[in-house]
Amino acid sequence: MTAVAVRPGPVVTGLGVVAPNGFGAEEYWRATLAGTSGIERLTRFDPAPYRSRLAGEIRGFDPARHLPSRLVPQTDHVTRLSLVATEEARWSSCGAGAAATSARTSRLPGSMR
DSSP, X not given: XXXXXXXXXXXXXXXXXXXXXXXXXXXXXXXXXXXXXXXXXOOSSOOTTSSOOEEEOOTTOOHHHHSOTTHHHHSXXXXXXXXXXXXXXXXXXXXXXXXXXXXXXOOOOOOOO
């Protein structure tokens, strides 16, 4: 019988959430457990020409409060949301984020779209 080396798999240590029903993991889980929906009438554009007028928008998001000023004009709305959620996950995993600079650390932003 041959011994097989088992490499440990990835470990999720942080969670960052930017969702229509909560900004931040705690707010999101609180809203989810309370059954609070983030689906409302669209406000980012006029939905009149479309059959659907409801969506889950991230309201009140000010990218300038969360991102370096140079990134705001260089990125689109969804990229900004992803960057903020990724940074939140980094902070939740490492406190001040110091250990997140390790060569053995990686970040994988995800989306439910």
